[in-house]
Amino acid sequence: MSPNRAQGADRAQNPNRAQNPNRAQGVNRGPGTSRPRMSRGRGIIQQFVLVISLVLLWLMLWDSITVVTVVTGIILAFVVTRVFYLPPVVLSGRFNIWHATVFGLWFLYSVLYASIEVAWYAFRRRAVGAGSVIACDLRTSSDLVLTLIADTASLIPGSIIIDSDRAMGILYLHFLDCDSEEKLHKAKAQVYHIEELLIRTLGSARDLAALRARPDPLGEAEGGGA
Numbered sequence: 001m002s003p004n005r006a007q008g009a010d011r012a013q014n015p016n017r018a019q020n021p022n023r024a025q026g027v028n029r030g031p032g033t034s035r036p037r038m039s040r041g042r043g044i045i046q047q048f049v050l051v052i053s054l055v056l057l058w059l060m061l062w063d064s065i066t067v068v069t070v071v072t073g074i075i076l077a078f079v080v081t082r083v084f085y086l087p088p089v090v091l092s093g094r095f096n097i098w099h100a101t102v103f104g105l106w107f108l109y110s111v112l113y114a115s116i117e118v119a120w121y122a123f124r125r126r127a128v129g130a131g132s133v134i135a136c137d138l139r140t141s142s143d144l145v146l147t148l149i150a151d152t153a154s155l156i157p158g159s160i161i162i163d164s165d166r167a168m169g170i171l172y173l174h175f176l177d178c179d180s181e182e183k184l185h186k187a188k189a190q191v192y193h194i195e196e197l198l199i200r201t202l203g204s205a206r207d208l209a210a211l212r213a214r215p216d217p218l219g220e221a222e223g224g225g226a
Contacts, residue, residue, distance in 0.1 A: 045091075047081065049091065050077075050081060051074070051077040051078065051081060054073070054076070054077035054080060054081070055070070055073040055074055055077050058072070058073035058076060058077070059073060091144070091202075092142070092202055092203055092204035092205075092207070093204075094202065094203075094204070095201065095202050096200060096201050096202070099197065099200040099201040100201045100202075102197065103197040103198065103201050106193075106197060107152060107155075107156075110156050110190075111155065111156055111157070114156050114157040114158050114159075115157050117157075117158065118157040118158050118176065121176075121177065128176065128177050129177040129178065129179035129180075129183075130177075130178075130179040131174055131175060131176050131177065131178055131179075132174070132175055132178040132179065132183075132184060132187070133162065133172060133173070133174050133175075134172070134173055134175060134178075134184060134187055134188055134191075135170055135171070135172050136170065136171045136172075136173065136188055136191045136192065136195075136217075137168075137169065137170050137217065138169045138170065138171060138195055139169075139195060139199070139207070139210040139211055139213075139214050139217065140169065140195060140198075140199055140203060140207045140210065141169065141204075141206060141207065141210070142203065142204060142207060143166065144202075145195070145198050145199060145202070145203055145207065146164065146166070146169065146171070148198050149171065149191065149194050149195050149198060150164060150171055152194050152198070153171075153173055153190070153191055153194060154173075156190075158175060158176040158177070159173055159174065159175045159176070159187070159190070160173065160174050161173050162174050171191065173187070173191065175187040185218060188217075188218055189218060192217050192218065196211060199211050
């Protein structure tokens with residue numbers, strides 16, 4: 001298949017892709033394409049945030065805060081960031097406390113509600129409906145926000161991330177008891193709501209502009225549904 005025909009087929013399957021030329025431009029960067037260099041101070045701050053995040057993750061895995069776990073966490077964090085190649089985590093430089101609080105409260109409520117709902121499936125007489133795999137074309141262009149969306153959706157009982165297309169910004173998730181158009185719509189709405197909350201919390205100006213440009217992805221012509 002020729003490159004032009006392949007591009008036309010992809011455009012036909014994903015009609016929303018033409019509305020986001022910035023993402024398409026970022027997919028096929030040649031090796032000679034120059035990227036804007038971050039300042040030394042900003043790079044140090046981002047590395048510091050990454051190390052702190054890895055230490056916190058280590059402490060949560062051990063479920064204990066002691067001198068030994070903190071010291072070993074710091075050592076392992078430096079080893080991971082220095083020995084293994086990691087793509088740069090580009091931070092937006094903004095953090096909204098109000099929207100972070102709204103996101104935290106919504107997440108706690110969703111986990112509690114979904115936990116009760118999934119537990120009820122084990123006791124009710126009616127069989128659980130078939131699950132479905134859905135594709136969500138996200139508006140964000142941030143790897144960090146995309147990862148947080150996937151993690152948040154997977155932590156809510158009844159849904160789990162199964163694949164992601166980083167270049168195109170698409171998440172594929174499996175939802176339990178999702179065998180009707182109404183339930184499919186509800187599942188996608190949940191993922192897009194998570195994305196909106198995270199963008200408003202720590203998204204970049206580019207993500208906020210994309211959010212304003214596509215306030216209702218479900219109202220658009222959907223490609224690659226369940």
